[in-house]
Amino acid sequence: MRLSPQQFWRIRENQYRLFITVCGSCGRKAILKRPVCPYCGSDRVHHVESSGLGVLESFTKVYYRRNSSEDDLPKFIGVVRLTEGVRVVGEIVGVGADELREGMEVEAVLRRYASDDPYGVIYYGIKFKPV
Amino acid sequence: MEVGIRGWGAYIPRFRLSALEVAALWGYDGRLPKALGMVEKSVAEEDEDAATMGWYAARVAMRRAGVSGDDIDAVFFGTESKPYAVKPSATIVADALGVKRRKLATDLEFACRAAGEGMRISVGLVKSGLARNTLVIGSDTAQANPGDLLDFTASSGAVAFVVGPASGSAAVIEASVSYVTDTPDFWRRDRSPYPEHAEIFTGEPAYFHHIVSAAKLLMEETGLRVEDFDYAVFHQPNGRFPLQVARMLGIPQEKVLPGLVTPHVGNTYNASALLGLAKLLEEARPRSRVLLVTFGSGAGSDAFSIVVQDSAPELAKMGPRVADMMNSRVRVSYSEYSKFRGLLLKNVGG
Numbered sequence: 362m363r364l365s366p367q368q369f370w371r372i373r374e375n376q377y378r379l380f381i382t383v384c385g386s387c388g389r390k391a392i393l394k395r396p397v398c399p400y401c402g403s404d405r406v407h408h409v410e411s412s413g414l415g416v417l418e419s420f421t422k423v424y425y426r427r428n429s430s431e432d433d434l435p436k437f438i439g440v441v442r443l444t445e446g447v448r449v450v451g452e453i454v455g456v457g458a459d460e461l462r463e464g465m466e467v468e469a470v471l472r473r474y475a476s477d478d479p480y481g482v483i484y485y486g487i488k489f490k491p492v
Numbered sequence: 493m494e495v496g497i498r499g500w501g502a503y504i505p506r507f508r509l510s511a512l513e514v515a516a517l518w519g520y521d522g523r524l525p526k527a528l529g530m531v532e533k534s535v536a537e538e539d540e541d542a543a544t545m546g547w548y549a550a551r552v553a554m555r556r557a558g559v560s561g562d563d564i565d566a567v568f569f570g571t572e573s574k575p576y577a578v579k580p581s582a583t584i585v586a587d588a589l590g591v592k593r594r595k596l597a598t599d600l601e602f603a604c605r606a607a608g609e610g611m612r613i614s615v616g617l618v619k620s621g622l623a624r625n626t627l628v629i630g631s632d633t634a635q636a637n638p639g640d641l642l643d644f645t646a647s648s649g650a651v652a653f654v655v656g657p658a659s660g661s662a663a664v665i666e667a668s669v670s671y672v673t674d675t676p677d678f679w680r681r682d683r684s685p686y687p688e689h690a691e692i693f694t695g696e697p698a699y700f701h702h703i704v705s706a707a708k709l710l711m712e713e714t715g716l717r718v719e720d721f722d723y724a725v726f727h728q729p730n731g732r733f734p735l736q737v738a739r740m741l742g743i744p745q746e747k748v749l750p751g752l753v754t755p756h757v758g759n760t761y762n763a764s765a766l767l768g769l770a771k772l773l774e775e776a777r778p779r780s781r782v783l784l785v786t787f788g789s790g791a792g793s794d795a796f797s798i799v800v801q802d803s804a805p806e807l808a809k810m811g812p813r814v815a816d817m818m819n820s821r822v823r824v825s826y827s828e829y830s831k832f833r834g835l836l837l838k839n840v841g842g
Binding site: 454470471472473 | 538540543587
């Protein structure tokens with residue numbers, strides 16, 4: 362399967378870095394740099410970059426292999442509560458099944474997500490590893 | 493303007509492959525790892541490459557330097573294991589770090605020495621006023637032909653430095669010099685999956701000659717003597733060569749061992765000697781003078797005289813330390829190493 366270099370290029374800022382949208386109307390925060398608040402629809406928003414630090418709240422083990430994925434199965438997908446108070450779903454790497462636990466402190470890292478094998482574009486993005 | 497290292501960062505993957513397992517698998521004498529001064533080498537995970545490891549090291553370096561992406565005027569990415577043969581890694585890492593668009597950014601290639609050359613280029617840019625701060629990254633997922641002697645050492649790791657004005661820096665780069673010749677000791681032809689080397693020729697006319705020549709040149713030009721240096725860090729292709737070259741220069745072993753990381757990490761190529769420097773910045777007493785000499789096959793060396801400053805111990809607390817990353821380790825088998833490093837040929841796509 363071929364992903365889209367053009368599509369990835371357009372969204373790469375949100376793939377490479379952890380931004381938080383802060384709403385000036387309702388005051389709520391949401392993950393990703395967004396043009397409008399996902400809660401109240403206001404465009405009175407500003408964006409801050411997360412420290413990348415957080416706590417693993419929950420996780421699951423995944424065996425599903427999607428096309429163009431790296432072959433690092435099984436993998437762990439977790440819910441991370443960032444220190445800024447926003448939750449984000451992401452892959453947890455650099456840790457074995459016996460080491461994973463809820464409440465573990467994690468930090469954002471840049472890793473490969475997938476590639477257009479064998480000679481296509483490599484897609485990078487944020488995952489989380491234990492601090 | 494004096495130039496200094498304002499921040500540094502390193503990254504060592506947690507997986508390690510035992511040198512004894514490599515010896516047993518490929519039928520080498522079990523005493524060979526000890527002869528090479530090798531215990532184990534670091535192994536990057538499947539979703540890691542030179543860009544991702546370099547990103548981590550650079551992020552820590554920028555935090556220690558107290559700079560943002562707007563403060564970086566140039567990014568130099570030294571590697572010989574680029575994720576793309578054509579397409580810079582410097583741009584990927586710079587964008588992922590939020591470095592501004594008005595910048596120099598390029599990948600440098602000179603075997604294991606490219607990042608060292610990036611340091612020298614940075615000294616020139618900062619000294620001339622063409623750049624306020626530069627980001628120099630050395631990062632490699634080094635490859636070895638399975639079963640070759642390099643299989644004992646070729647490993648993965650990264651290091652990064654923010655180079656800028658010396659005032660307030662962690663270390664002052666008081667002098668530097670380069671020594672380069674055409675020496676075919678190690679190479680990789682187009683479409684070749686692994687590098688080749690000229691066996692024993694990689695030693696005397698290549699590694700030893702260039703490091704000794706660059707170190708002597710530095711001392712001639714500065715008037716510094718061997719005894720003026722508190723520590724010495726050399727490129728570390730294995731655990732023995734740095735100690736041998738130190739003996740050739742009359743430098744005692746105890747000045748070399750604190751910066752010697754290869755026996756437990758392997759040869760991280762562009763991060764090799766610079767990883768040793770990062771470790772010293774975290775451990776050396778302020779005012780210590782460090783002799784740093786890189787080496788890259790092909791061949792060339794850069795020699796630096798670096799003086800650790802008072803701020804280094806406090807800056808060291810602001811990120812993971814090299815010694816801690818060396819100790820945080822999980823052993824993997826050769827099978828796992830093969831999977832992680834893509835040594836197995838598979839059908840792909842779908």
